[in-house]
Amino acid sequence: MTAVQTSADARAVEPAPAPRRRPSALAALRWEVRKLRAQRRAKAVLLVALVAPAVIVVVIHGQSRPPKDTLFGRFATENGFALSLLVLGFASQWVLPLLTSIVAGDLFASEDQHGTWKTVLTRSTSRSRLFWAKTATAVGFAALVLLVLAASTIVSSLLAVGHQPLTGLTGQTVPAADALRLVAVAWATMLPPTLAFTGVAILLSVWSRNPAVGIAAPVVLGMVMQLVGALGGVEALRPLLVTTSFESWHGLFTQPVFTGPLLDGLLVSAAWCGFTLATAFVLLRRRDITGG
Amino acid sequence: MNPALAVDARGVTKTFGSVRAVDDISVQVAAGEVYGVLGPNGAGKTTFLRMLFGLIRPDSGTIRVFGRTWDEAGVEVLDGVAGFIESPRFYPYLTGRANLAGLTLLDGGTPPGLLEEVLDVVEMSDRADQLVGGYSYGMRQRLGVAASLLREPRLLVLDEPANGLDPAGIRDMRALVKRLAGRGLTVLLSSHDMEEVEEICDNVTIMTRGTVAFHGSIAELRTRAPDPGHALATTDDDRALALGAEHPRISVTRDPEGALAVTGPPAAVSSYVGALVRADVGLLAFTPAHTPLEALFFMLTDDPTHQSLHRPDRVRVAAR
Numbered sequence: 001m002t003a004v005q006t007s008a009d010a011r012a013v014e015p016a017p018a019p020r021r022r023p024s025a026l027a028a029l030r031w032e033v034r035k036l037r038a039q040r041r042a043k044a045v046l047l048v049a050l051v052a053p054a055v056i057v058v059v060i061h062g063q064s065r066p067p068k069d070t071l072f073g074r075f076a077t078e079n080g081f082a083l084s085l086l087v088l089g090f091a092s093q094w095v096l097p098l099l100t101s102i103v104a105g106d107l108f109a110s111e112d113q114h115g116t117w118k119t120v121l122t123r124s125t126s127r128s129r130l131f132w133a134k135t136a137t138a139v140g141f142a143a144l145v146l147l148v149l150a151a152s153t154i155v156s157s158l159l160a161v162g163h164q165p166l167t168g169l170t171g172q173t174v175p176a177a178d179a180l181r182l183v184a185v186a187w188a189t190m191l192p193p194t195l196a197f198t199g200v201a202i203l204l205s206v207w208s209r210n211p212a213v214g215i216a217a218p219v220v221l222g223m224v225m226q227l228v229g230a231l232g233g234v235e236a237l238r239p240l241l242v243t244t245s246f247e248s249w250h251g252l253f254t255q256p257v258f259t260g261p262l263l264d265g266l267l268v269s270a271a272w273c274g275f276t277l278a279t280a281f282v283l284l285r286r287r288d289i290t291g292g
Numbered sequence: 293m294n295p296a297l298a299v300d301a302r303g304v305t306k307t308f309g310s311v312r313a314v315d316d317i318s319v320q321v322a323a324g325e326v327y328g329v330l331g332p333n334g335a336g337k338t339t340f341l342r343m344l345f346g347l348i349r350p351d352s353g354t355i356r357v358f359g360r361t362w363d364e365a366g367v368e369v370l371d372g373v374a375g376f377i378e379s380p381r382f383y384p385y386l387t388g389r390a391n392l393a394g395l396t397l398l399d400g401g402t403p404p405g406l407l408e409e410v411l412d413v414v415e416m417s418d419r420a421d422q423l424v425g426g427y428s429y430g431m432r433q434r435l436g437v438a439a440s441l442l443r444e445p446r447l448l449v450l451d452e453p454a455n456g457l458d459p460a461g462i463r464d465m466r467a468l469v470k471r472l473a474g475r476g477l478t479v480l481l482s483s484h485d486m487e488e489v490e491e492i493c494d495n496v497t498i499m500t501r502g503t504v505a506f507h508g509s510i511a512e513l514r515t516r517a518p519d520p521g522h523a524l525a526t527t528d529d530d531r532a533l534a535l536g537a538e539h540p541r542i543s544v545t546r547d548p549e550g551a552l553a554v555t556g557p558p559a560a561v562s563s564y565v566g567a568l569v570r571a572d573v574g575l576l577a578f579t580p581a582h583t584p585l586e587a588l589f590f591m592l593t594d595d596p597t598h599q600s601l602h603r604p605d606r607v608r609v610a611a612r
Contacts, residue, residue, distance in 0.1 A: 021399075021400035021401055022400050023397065023398055023399065023400040023401075024400075027397045027398060027400065028397070028398060030397055031394045031397045031398060034390075034394055034397075035383060035386070035394065038383075038385050038386055038390070039385060040385075114381055114382075114383060114384065115381035116381045116382065116383060117347070118342075118345070118347055118376070118377050118378075118381065119376075119380065119381050119382060119395070119439070120395070120398060121345070121346070121347055122345045122347070122370065122373075122374070122375070122376070122377075123370070123395055123398035123399050123443070124367060124368075124370060124371070124398060124399045124400055124443075125367065125398040125399075126366060126367040288308075288342075288347070288348040288349065289342065289347035289348065290308075290342070290347075290348065
């Protein structure tokens with residue numbers, strides 16, 4: 001031992017300072033939201049979610065031949081509900097994983113990039129509280145992006161094409177009022193798998209400490225899952241893929257309606273969220289902050 | 293007098309892979325003192341301070357801050373503690389003021405007016421509404437001090453606060469630290485600059501390769517300091533070396549680049565210079581190399597780039 005001989009051994013310990021005012025549970029969340037609102041990237045994502053669907057709707061509606069080989073593509077140029085479901089199918093391929101990862105994959109790694117872990121972790125807020133504040137911010141942003149994307153798609157589709165009764169996947173006619181409700185529910189079913197990708201992005205952001213990995217890797221993972229899901233002989237694996245959950249809304253547009261995939265998708269997405277967030281939490285809690 | 297302890301670290305060790313960054317060190321800092329942790333780069337100073345802040349977990353040993361450990365109190369151990377590690381970092385897309393305001397959220401809020409007050413203390417009030425991304429290094433250092441003062445600390449931990457600053461910035465930073473110390477704050481200052489520590493601190497721990505090489509007061513350190521050294525250039529270095537051998541109280545050496553170095557008590561060095569003049573050896577340069585405390589620092593930390601000048605036992609052998 002490097003002994004330091006000092007009279008301090010005999011000294012009393014200075015009493016601990018009076019407790020500071022403790023930050024509330026929401027203080028860290030307010031701080032994260034404040035930072036997010038100041039970032040152009042987040043604003044750009046929301047702007048894209050708002051504008052891009054309208055552009056896509058106009059482009060598809062303007063085509064002389066509908067994309068018949070895609071789900072609801074046959075009716076996309078003559079039915080607003082079908083068009084919004086066509087966009088939904090496209091968005092679930094990689095757009096939603098990308099949009100959520102742009103923020104979730106950056107939230108933790110950007111602290112490494114800016115060297116600011118040491119700034120925030122030397123205040124009166126614990127790592128745990130910061131972790132959950134960041135996670136809540138990512139989840140909230142993912143939900144907001146999905147809401148904006150869905151609203152923009154549905155509104156622009158109905159305005160551009162109209163709200164005629166929808167022909168379902170089994171050939172049945174779905175009245176316009178029911179179709180609107182079902183389309184809204186279909187978009188809402190995107191939330192669990194989108195949050196699962198949010199969890200993946202958070203885990204990769206914490207693990208890699210690199211925003212590029214946190215943003216790009218979930219998209220690549222989503223594409224790999226789609227590829228695996230398309231392969232033969234992996235029937236047992238397919239329900240466990242997050243990308244399968246993105247397709248669970250199909251049963252809403254059949255006669256009779258089957259909702260089993262919705263529950264399966266919810267459970268699979270919850271499992272992915274639980275695993276990724278728990279792993280990320282442990283990694284962050286145990287990590288030595290040596291950079292910055 | 294029985295001053296209480298603000299920091300009480302005992303037997304602290306931290307290893308990264310095969311590198312033992314901090315090796316079983318013990319450091320005690322009394323409340324109210326200005327304490328220096330001195331050492332060359334890689335000595336383990338920053339690792340020690342990161343452990344104090346809970347950024348790094350020690351492999352063994354305990355660090356008590358105002359009597360509490362991280363295991364016992366969690367983040368509450370930082371009550372009354374503030375500072376920064378290496379260069380302070382902020383969010384470049386926020387203004388200085390927004391950065392500080394955000395950090396107050398993580399502190400549970402601050403008294404009204406304190407934010408403006410600390411900006412004024414570090415003379416940043418007029419730049420606080422600019423984005424931090426456009427700040428100079430010195431401005432970020434000062435913002436780091438402001439962020440620390442927002443916590444109204446009783447223990448201020450500053451890691452190389454003058455690092456990267458220009459001479460005027462160094463002067464201002466030292467003056468600021470002195471002002472803060474004058475308020476009764478306990479200051480734990482890490483530095484690799486002996487002059488800075490000598491100017492500001494009461495007591496010092498000198499670290500090298502993760503271990504403590506010296507612990508005590510600046511006054512005690514001064515008593516151990518070797519004779520001052522000078523760099524010497526003459527018209528006849530061989531003759532100068534030979535004359536040095538005739539003056540037993542000094543040592544004259546030639547380094548690998550051929551430059552001469554003279555070490556010894558001032559009176560003896562003066563006598564030697566007189567001998568050079570009398571021997572008709574022209575003096576081209578005769579300049580102080582390091583202060584005695586700097587020389588001691590290099591000896592304690594075994595800096596090979598400086599040891600020849602300040603290790604009299606080795607110097608004498610080399611001179612012959």
